[in-house]
Amino acid sequence: MRNNIVFIGFMGSGKTSVGRLVAQRLGFQFVDTDAVVVERAGMQISEIFARHGEPWFRDHETSALSSLSILNRSVISTGGGIVLRPQNRALLQELGFVVWLTASEDVIFERVSRNKKRPLLQTADPRRTVHELLEQRHDLYQGTAQFTVNSTELSHEAAAEAVIAKARKAFSW
Numbered sequence: 001m002r003n004n005i006v007f008i009g010f011m012g013s014g015k016t017s018v019g020r021l022v023a024q025r026l027g028f029q030f031v032d033t034d035a036v037v038v039e040r041a042g043m044q045i046s047e048i049f050a051r052h053g054e055p056w057f058r059d060h061e062t063s064a065l066s067s068l069s070i071l072n073r074s075v076i077s078t079g080g081g082i083v084l085r086p087q088n089r090a091l092l093q094e095l096g097f098v099v100w101l102t103a104s105e106d107v108i109f110e111r112v113s114r115n116k117k118r119p120l121l122q123t124a125d126p127r128r129t130v131h132e133l134l135e136q137r138h139d140l141y142q143g144t145a146q147f148t149v150n151s152t153e154l155s156h157e158a159a160a161e162a163v164i165a166k167a168r169k170a171f172s173w
């Protein structure tokens with residue numbers, strides 16, 4: 001298995017913040033597919049969705065993910081919808097040890113309500129949207145990941161440590 005840790009999971013599960021922490025603690029490079037798309041597009045995610053729509057974003061997300069296949073000793077965090085495409089799911093598994101970061105629906109909603117940076121949740125009833133998207137995606141996260149960390153009652157640091165402990169075993173570090 002490639003020496004990378006890959007984070008998947010719903011918006012607000014902590015992929016970006018916990019992923020960065022895991023990378024710092026291991027001395028690994030940190031890459032977030034959203035950041036790659038933003039950098040290449042020269043636009044924030046909300047602007048990409050507003051100007052080009054979700055399919056355009058998804059194409060660029062897949063191309064960002066494909067470009068990471070050269071990485072080693074890296075932590076790769078992804079956007080919550082990356083598991084929607086079968087091609088992406090295969091790429092994720094080839095990249096390394098895939099961790100599904102989860103949290104309860106209430107905690108996810110509280111975390112994503114802190115800002116308006118997630119275009120898919122700018123709906124009339126975002127609480128319901130979270131519920132519906134979670135239902136649609138649950139089995140995809142479960143089927144793609146090798147390990148799950150539920151961060152509902154964990155600090156960033158505790159979630160990072162749980163992932164590192166499991167990765168050490170998986171890689172025999």
Ligand SMILES: Nc1ncnc2c1ncn2[C@@H]1O[C@H](COP(=O)(O)OP(=O)(O)O)[C@@H](O)[C@H]1O
Pocket residue numbers: 009010011012013014015016017018111112114151154155156159
């Ligand atoms: N374990 C945690 N405890 C408390 N807050 C968290 C935790 N994980 C993430 N958060 C917070 O939730 C918000 C979303 O986290 P982020 O890392 O951007 O998630 P994602 O990349 O999965 O959407 C941020 O404000 C972050 O600080």
Ligand SMILES: O=C(O)C1=C[C@@H](OP(=O)(O)O)[C@@H](O)[C@H](O)C1
Pocket residue numbers: 009010011012015016034045078079080081082117118119120
């Ligand atoms: O779940 C999704 O479809 C999305 C999640 C976001 O990333 P985070 O999961 O890091 O918020 C970002 O890729 C975009 O807004 C779409």
Ligand SMILES: [Mg+2]
Pocket residue numbers: 015016017034077078079
């Ligand atoms: Mg993120």
